[in-house]
Amino acid sequence: MIVKNVADYCTDLLTNSTCKELPFHNLEHTKEVVQNVKFLCEVMDVNQEDTELLIIAAWFHDTGFSVTYNGHEDESKLIASKFLKKQKIDNDFIDKVCDCINATKMPQNPTNLLAEVLCDADIFHISNSHFFYRKLLLRKEWEMFCDYQVSDLEWHKLNLDFIKNHHFRTVFGKEILSKGKQENIFKVEQILEYY
Template sequence: MIDKAKDHCTQLLLNGSCSKLPFHNIEHTKEVVDNARLISNYLGFTDDETEPILIAAWFHDTGLSKTYIGHEEVSKALASGFLKKMHYDPNRLDTVLECIDATKMPQCPKNKYAEVLCDADLFHIGTPNFFFKKLLLRREWAVNGIMNVNEMEWHHVNLKFLHENHFKTRYGKDILEKGKLVNEAKVKYILSFYN
């Protein structure tokens, strides 16, 4: 089922408006899937436990193929329609939808599966890759009319985001949180030159 979801979502992400997004594109989705697998392995999840998380990871941004604001609801509808057609187990389908729902900001995961997808989605904020990713996101938000700010304001936006978002899983707390604190310190350092 993961492979079927991967093929279906790849088509949606490559052929919809997502293909033109600097940040929320197929590459981001592939990274989230890989991150979710890594975190699930670290936590000792079985293949059965990991499956709905990976399916949710493939679907979580597919709604961007149709809308930018509120895309999670569209992603859930796309996942639900596809998985029902595949006669996917209704209880596992609920888990997939709960995972996708939890990626809405601010993240509010209601179970351990959703916690994995939340950390997988924000994985980059705990890595050195954060500074490259935030450039892509800034461009995406400017192009889509979400936010168009100067350099100093953008650093303040990122500092607030880093400060307010915390990893949910043991992997996130053990490994990614340290990197996030390093990134927070770097942004503060950058901002010290604007005073």
């Protein structure tokens, strides 16, 4: 029941706030992260309670964009805490949700397995073909909301640096997702050869 309440609340928030104007960090991205969490929990045999906790953290992890762009994770934690307290969820559970959200700050810094799962779910797209579409959306978002404009060459270099320096945290991420990441690194390097 709590997962459904969280999903409804976050869907409403992400649809009826500035988040709906974000090309990347919007409801679509959040739903993708929720699906990635479910997938990772299944393949990693995560128990039901921890899976629910992670699904809740995934739903809330970018809600802070409704308040601020920079430092949105802190706002996401406040939004999650406030909502979960109203639902009479115990503080220990809420703290764990907030730890997971906190770990998604760039550069990611998970301190336990649950946070590692959310971090890998959040950045899952760099391991598959979605990467090239998602990075176009992120570029558009940075232009609109951060006044960040760079040439195509600089953008490709920035993305190459990002995926080269990013490391998946879970065993599944290291063993499986890293292979897709390596393929994307190769593709971006090929793109850069044209410059």
